[in-house]
Amino acid sequence: GAGVSQSPSNKVTEKGKDVELRCDPISGHTALYWYRQSLGQGLEFLIYFQGNSAPDKSGLPSDRFSAERTGGSVSTLTIQRTQQEDSAVYLCASSLQVSNQPQHFGDGTRLSIL
Amino acid sequence: DAKTTQPNSMESNEEEPVHLPCNHSTISGTDYIHWYRQLPSQGPEYVIHGLTSNVNNRMASLAIAEDRKSSTLILHRATLRDAAVYYCILRDVEGFGNEKLTFGTGTRLTIIP
Numbered sequence: 001g002a003g004v005s006q007s008p009s010n011k012v013t014e015k016g017k018d019v020e021l022r023c024d025p026i027s028g029h030t031a032l033y034w035y036r037q038s039l040g041q042g043l044e045f046l047i048y049f050q051g052n053s054a055p056d057k058s059g060l061p062s063d064r065f066s067a068e069r070t071g072g073s074v075s076t077l078t079i080q081r082t083q084q085e086d087s088a089v090y091l092c093a094s095s096l097q098v099s100n101q102p103q104h105f106g107d108g109t110r111l112s113i114l
Numbered sequence: 115d116a117k118t119t120q121p122n123s124m125e126s127n128e129e130e131p132v133h134l135p136c137n138h139s140t141i142s143g144t145d146y147i148h149w150y151r152q153l154p155s156q157g158p159e160y161v162i163h164g165l166t167s168n169v170n171n172r173m174a175s176l177a178i179a180e181d182r183k184s185s186t187l188i189l190h191r192a193t194l195r196d197a198a199v200y201y202c203i204l205r206d207v208e209g210f211g212n213e214k215l216t217f218g219t220g221t222r223l224t225i226i227p
Contacts (some may be wrong), residue, residue: 004157013222031144031213033213033214033215035215035217042217042218042219042220043158043217044217045214045215045216047215048214050213056214059214066220091157091158093157093215094207095213099207099213100146100163100205100207102148102163103158103159103160103213103215104160104192105156105158106157107156107157108157
């Protein structure tokens with residue numbers, strides 16, 4: 001079956017530009033997560049959407065980062081005025097809205113800021 | 115959050131069993147032990163999880179110490195495709211509504227042909 005799909009798979013942009021990263025979760029998964037993985041670093045939580053509740057934005061590193069999830073399905077992570085330190089792989093995961101369920105990850109978007 | 119400690123790296127020969135250890139001495143009674151792995155250029159992949167009893171699935175086995183302060187992920191017959199970074203993660207089920215995964219540095223497993 002279809003897994004979590006992320007697009008684009010690679011994005012190169014100039015410092016100061018805005019970027020949008022897209023995540024299509026597994027159908028029926030109401031929980032959606034964004035993480036990022038910088039070169040040689042572990043995975044860092046960014047934001048978590050849970051059904052119709054307010055998202056947990058506690059991991060967003062600055063106000064240049066925002067995310068939305070329209071219609072309870074597709075999610076978009078937006079980074080405004082990109083900086084070189086934003087270069088990383090951005091990973092999306094989804095799961096059923098039941099405690100302790102495994103998270104299913106996409107293969108990420110590799111973002112490079114020149 | 116309770117933390118886990120894993121060796122930075124391990125090597126194993128192909129077609130032999132692999133035992134990946136994880137220490138979690140401050141684990142609480144409501145923490146489940148989860149394992150994920152990340153193959154090169156891919157997102158993490160769920161492997162297995164358990165609470166107190168040993169668990170088996172098609173990918174691996176999870177052996178949990180009686181005091182729950184440590185656990186071991188067992189790959190019964192390693193293949194080259196098992197080369198990955200393996201993460202041991204604790205998830206508190208009483209924290210429902212805040213289900214983020216907290217990844218450590220994991221164990222980089224190298225399989226020798």
